[in-house]
Amino acid sequence: MKHHPIVPRERILDTALRLFHEQGYHATGINQIISEAGVAKASLYLHFKSKEELGIEYLNARQDLWFTQLRLFTDAEKKTRKKILAAFDFLAYVNENEHFRGCSFLNMLSEIRPDNYALLTSIQNHKQELRQFFTDILGEQKNDAADIVYMLFESAATESQLFKNQWPIEKAKQAVSDLCKLKYIK
Amino acid sequence: MKHHPIVPRERILDTALRLFHEQGYHATGINQIISEAGVAKASLYLHFKSKEELGIEYLNARQDLWFTQLRLFTDAEKKTRKKILAAFDFLAYVNENEHFRGCSFLNMLSEIRPDNYALLTSIQNHKQELRQFFTDILGEQKNDAADIVYMLFESAATESQLFKNQWPIEKAKQAVSDLCKLKYIK
DNA sequence: TTCAATAAATAGACTGGTCTGTATGTTTAA
DNA sequence: TTAAACATACAGACCAGTCTATTTATTGAA
Numbered sequence: 001m002k003h004h005p006i007v008p009r010e011r012i013l014d015t016a017l018r019l020f021h022e023q024g025y026h027a028t029g030i031n032q033i034i035s036e037a038g039v040a041k042a043s044l045y046l047h048f049k050s051k052e053e054l055g056i057e058y059l060n061a062r063q064d065l066w067f068t069q070l071r072l073f074t075d076a077e078k079k080t081r082k083k084i085l086a087a088f089d090f091l092a093y094v095n096e097n098e099h100f101r102g103c104s105f106l107n108m109l110s111e112i113r114p115d116n117y118a119l120l121t122s123i124q125n126h127k128q129e130l131r132q133f134f135t136d137i138l139g140e141q142k143n144d145a146a147d148i149v150y151m152l153f154e155s156a157a158t159e160s161q162l163f164k165n166q167w168p169i170e171k172a173k174q175a176v177s178d179l180c181k182l183k184y185i186k
Numbered sequence: 187m188k189h190h191p192i193v194p195r196e197r198i199l200d201t202a203l204r205l206f207h208e209q210g211y212h213a214t215g216i217n218q219i220i221s222e223a224g225v226a227k228a229s230l231y232l233h234f235k236s237k238e239e240l241g242i243e244y245l246n247a248r249q250d251l252w253f254t255q256l257r258l259f260t261d262a263e264k265k266t267r268k269k270i271l272a273a274f275d276f277l278a279y280v281n282e283n284e285h286f287r288g289c290s291f292l293n294m295l296s297e298i299r300p301d302n303y304a305l306l307t308s309i310q311n312h313k314q315e316l317r318q319f320f321t322d323i324l325g326e327q328k329n330d331a332a333d334i335v336y337m338l339f340e341s342a343a344t345e346s347q348l349f350k351n352q353w354p355i356e357k358a359k360q361a362v363s364d365l366c367k368l369k370y371i372k
Numbered sequence: 373t374t375c376a377a378t379a380a381a382t383a384g385a386c387t388g389g390t391c392t393g394t395a396t397g398t399t400t401a402a
Numbered sequence: 403t404t405a406a407a408c409a410t411a412c413a414g415a416c417c418a419g420t421c422t423a424t425t426t427a428t429t430g431a432a
Contacts, residue, residue: 023299024212024296024297024299026210026212026213026297027212027297027299099300100300101300102295102296106296106344106348107296108296109288109296109347109348110210110288110292110293110294110295110296110297111210111212111213111296111297113209113210113213114285114286114287114350123348124348124349127345127348127349143360143361143364144357144360144361147354147357148338148357148361151337151338151341151342151345151354151357151358151361152334152337152338152341154341154344154345155337155338155340155341155344156337158292158340158341158344159313159337159340161295162292162295162309162310162313163310163313164300168333168337171330171333171334171337172337174329174330175329175330175334175337178329178370179370182368182370184364184365184368
């Protein structure tokens with residue numbers, strides 16, 4: 001034994017979490033994962049029956065990590081408006097930390113075929129939870145304010161990845177502020 | 187000769203246009219392209235020096251096709267508000283025709299590494315032109331109305347791909363209408 | 373208009389590499 | 403003693419890209 005501080009399964013998952021996000025799902029091979037995780041190939045297939053299953057577990061792990069960090073930002077605020085703005089600040093924080101690699105789930109969406117229901121469902125569930133997150137903050141409003149904020153949030157993530165710049169987040173925040181003043185968002 | 191109605195280079199590009207969009211860039215191999223285009227491998231490498239160059243030409247061709255079709259929708263309208271809404275109708279039309287495969291450029295963005303400047307620049311140029319398209323319609327407004335519309339447009343495309351449903355487009359259209367009534371968009 | 377020269381397109385073998393996944397046998401830890 | 407983890411070779415498929423050799427099409431000149 002190499003006296004690793006964490007068990008092989010977690011080393012694999014941690015490495016997949018990093019590599020899939022940095023390089024993409026298809027661009028990352030099993031061999032690179034086991035090499036950087038310091039794990040034998042047979043060990044990987046002992047814990048995950050295929051690369052796709054590892055992909056699903058990757059999304060599950062990312063889901064937990066991502067929402068936990070998001071809530072660290074939003075829970076610190078009390079007012080509705082400030083909670084929303086804090087969510088956008090979280091996006092900017094992630095961009096800085098992860099070099100504008102964007103959303104793991106949307107990146108995966110672009111890589112899979114539409115008939116890959118296993119992965120597609122994981123992605124949809126994550127986004128459904130994010131929609132619910134904004135609905136919980138804003139409540140059900142006739143004008144679908146929560147979904148408008150959700151869509152601004154999503155494009156802020158995508159467009160900042162695309163332009164490698166935080167301006168889409170700043171513009172989205174400004175729009176949210178304006179819409180609050182106009183009482184479109186309450 | 188097989189009496190093909192169009193020359194090999196166009197057959198390759200047409201096939202790439204279809205396959206890259208349907209299956210993704212990495213998931214589509216050169217062999218499938220030449221096979222479905224009815225072209226010899228040496229012919230492909232006669233017209234394109236690498237797969238990446240074909241990828242760039244693919245984006246260029248998509249850019250022309252996409253904007254031409256978009257303008258067919260928007261040019262038919264005279265009022266600012268109706269022009270914008272027509273752009274969203276174009277999105278819904280594309281979703282129907284292409285089975286909710288989303289935006290070719292954003293899909294490519296998710297597949298490439300951030301240091302692939304050749305492809306990244308093509309993608310950025312396309313989106314920059316789209317931003318300009320909305321700015322041309324809406325004019326320069328203090329509140330960045332054009333960029334807000336741009337961001338709603340982008341997420342409408344992405345989210346309808348994700349949920350395989352037109353609701354994000356409908357909600358974005360409703361938001362645009364509301365913002366017009368509130369004089370946020372003029 | 374015919375014919376030779378040139379260019380374009382063809383088929384397909386081949387290289388060297390990567391991919392996911394399996395199988396074998398050994399070592400370590402519980 | 404049992405199970406987990408190890409290293410590593412291997413299979414079979416696919417990848418991008420090169421090369422050879424042949425056939426087809428075009429073009430220019432006599």
